[in-house]
Amino acid sequence: MAGVSRGLLELVQRTVDGLGYQLVDVERLGGGLLRVTLDAAEGIGLKDCERVSTQLSHLFAVEGVDYQRLEVSSPGLDRPLKGLDDFARFVGREIDVQLYAPSAAIGGRKRVRGSLVSLVGAAGAERLQLQLTPENGAAKDGQRSVKRKQAEPAPAAVVEISFSDVGSARLVPELDFRPARAAGSSEADVDIAAMGMSGSSSLGSEQT
Template identity: 50%
Template sequence: MELIKLIEQTAEGLGYEVVDVEMSPRGRLLRVFIDKEDGINVEDCADVSNQLTRVFMVENFDYDRLEVSSPGLDRPLTKLAHFARFAGEQIQFKLRVPAAGSQRNFRGLLRGVEGDDVLVETDAGEQRFAFADIEKARVVPTF
């Protein structure tokens, strides 16, 4: 079974959403970012970490260190549903391939989602980006 699907099934079975999974180049460090509607606390991270440790033993997945945490204030936006959920927030993102004018990095107010497109109000006005073209995106926290 694919590792990310295994992680998602395990976390979702405990009532959590997997926001993102990061793995070091050699697969020795595994970071899992989880969330739920009312937020994440240390006990939530410990519960998911303990369950994943057991599952990895059964599946014979070899790793050195597992870190489970909340996505934080500058949470990554990895799914189209995340872009819909965080409409109205400031975001920054990077495109896989430069847009017209050879720009890859953008920052602006997330307006929402329309079909498979993400709508963002940038300095150049409202722009539409295909979700598939977005390489990385994060919420920009405001204090």
Template identity: 50%
Template sequence: MQDLNALLERSLGQLGYELVDMELANRGKLIRLFIDKPEGINIDDCVLVSNHLSNLLAVEHDIDYDRLEISSPGLDRVLKKTSDFVRFAGERAQVKLRMPIEGRKNFLGILRGVDQEYLVLECDGVEQRVPFSNIDKARLSPEF
């Protein structure tokens, strides 16, 4: 899977897209990709990437799949890379931890940035420093 991830990141990067997340389902027969670019994603982007990757994966004989899905990450996009937390500083996010901090594993707050190995998250007016190694899941949580 790491080889596939590296192949996809490299190929999408050359097209000007970022691989936000990848899901494999049905024993790897379904590849679901979430892509983004600074100005956002539309259906034409999904079609372009789908066609490009279908051709690329056809050449890679060791990648066996039946279906490829391309999608935008949505308004509640997942945050995985340090650069995601930097890019979305000032936005509201939900962060789930592996191990509790002060008795809590779930935080909802404003992303305030990154400080070396820590995410700085403001919850109820108090800044929390959360080690990236302790983050299980994080995603934007837009208010409507």
């Protein structure tokens, strides 16, 4: 919740919860932009963004919240995971995790990608179980492999990471389709178009 006071966060949280949505993030960005990211089990559309934007705009005017522009959006395909509820909801999905510090559990690295197997541990000592995604680090023919200073975990190994060590985490986008290729277009054109899809809905408004 970058640059956001506790009071503003609680204000947005109550409003979003009251409208039946899940608050993913609140950010203060350059140019007076206040960005609110929402989610819901059935997904977020433009009408949902408009509904929340209208409610927040009225509320901010009453409460005297300082901002220039309000942007309400869905989290997109690479949705950030914030609290334990997020991780529990997306068990089975592949995620990217950034740790605060290097961890011996993942070969002395700070970044790791893997499938979220489960959450384990008592309250306050929760741990993520990740089945690591095999890395494409094999040397090509004719090239000498370089030994890493620190041992890499075995492919498909399951490791445990303390939730308190997680700095940030995001879903790895799942694109299980290929758009139909128009006549005369190349396969490269289709790939570029697919990579540009964010999968998110967004609505911006200026303060009046």
